[in-house]
Amino acid sequence: MCLAIPARVVEVNGDQALIEVLGVRHAASLALLEGVQVGDYVLLHAGFALHKWTAPEAREQEALLQEVFAAEENEPRRQAAGG
Amino acid sequence: MATKLQEIHELAARLKRPVQLMEVCGTHTMAIFRTGLRNLLPASLRLLSGPGCPVCVTPDRYLDQALILANTPGTVVATFGDMLRVPGRGGSLEAARARGAQVQVVYSPLDALQFAAAHPDRRVVFLGIGFETTAPTTAWALKEATDSVPNFFVLCGHKTMPAALAALLKSGEVRLDGLICPGHVSVIAGARIFDFIPREFGLPCVVTGFEPADLLDGLVRLLRQIAGQRATVEIQYRRCVTAAGNAKAQALLAEVFEPCAADWRGLGPIPGSGLRIRAAYAGRDAEGFCPAPPDAAPDDVRGCRCGEVLRGVLTPPQCPLFRQACTPDSPRGACMVSSEGTCAAYYRYT
C-alpha cells in the first residue's frame, strides 16, 4: 500500500488521477495534495497521492530503487502498509 | 554506501560504549531486515523496534468490535488485508469469514467507499487503522460519504505518534540514545512533531527514508549527533519530508477527527494518542451502533509477548512461543501477522 515508488501522473480529472507505477496504470486520488499536474511524480499511500516529488527527487528515488532491485534480483520487493 | 558504513563503524568505535537506537516505524523494521543491514553494523550498535506497526498496536477490544460487526447480519467489514489474520480473543476475522461472517479486503478507503456505493442494501464498516499517514485517507472517505453514500461507516482506531512516543520515553523502560523517526508519518504531519524529543528527552532524531542508502545515511546522522553530543530533529528523507508536512491533509484530519485517549497494545491507554470522529460526522461512526464487547481477559492472555516487543524491551526470539507455537502460518500474536510486525521480520530474516 505504501509505495515509495515514484508514480507518474498520466491523467488528471478533478481529484481523480490515472497514475503509472513501473509501467502499470492505476486510479489514484489527488484529494490530499494541492496542485498536481500531468507529468508530476507523486508518493502514493492507500490509493492517495500524499507528496509531490520534484523531478530531481523522483530521479533520486528511482536511482536508489534501482540499487535495491539490482541487489535483490531474487527476492520480490514487498511493500507494507503505512506507519 | 561503503563509506557511510565505514563512518558508522568509526563513529561507533569512537563512542566506546553500546548505543541503542529505536526505529519507530514497522516499515523501517522490515527494510532494515530485508536489506541485511543488521549483519553489517558494529556489535556495539543495537537497533530496537518500536510501536510503529499500526496493526500490531491495535488492541484486542477493537478486534472484538470488528468481529461483532462482521457477524452482524446485513453488515460488511471492509479492511486492509493485514488485519485479517490477527488472532483476537474471539479468533481472527479470517476464521470468522470462513464461518460466514462478512469481511471484504480493500487496498484503500476509496475501495471501501466504492464497495458501499455498490451495495446500498448493506451497512459497510471500514476499519480505520493506521497513523498520521493513513488517517487522512479515512478522513477523506468519511467526508465524501456524508453526501453520497449513507451506508458507509468507520470504526475508528487511528492513532498518532507523538503522545505514544512520549509515554514510551517517559517510562524509562528502555534506554535509548536516539530515534530513527518514521518517514511517511512525517510526510503528512511534518518532522516538527518530533521536536519535543530532543527538547524534553535530550535524544537525537533523524526522519529517515526506506532505501538502504537512506537507512545508512540516517544511522550516520544519528551517530554524528551522539558523538557531537547534539540532539536535534534532522530530516534525512528530504525528498518527501518537510518540517511542516502536508497542509491539505492536516486540514482534512483536523476537520473530521479530534484527538482522544487511545488504547495501545503494549503501551496501554495514552491520553491524546488517538483520533476520534468529530460530532459533525458522528452519523458515520460505527461506535454509534456497535455493541460494547464483553469485558474479557486483558490482551496477551494467549501467552503472546507482543506488548513487550512493541515497547522494545523484548526481542522476538526471547518469546518462548517464537518459531515454536507462533509462526506466520499459525500466528499467536499481531506482531507475527502484520507485514510490518517485528516478530514477522525476525522470523523471515534471522
Ligand code: SF4
Ligand atoms: S513470537 Fe508470536 S507469541 Fe511471541 S510475541 Fe511475537 S507474535 Fe506474540
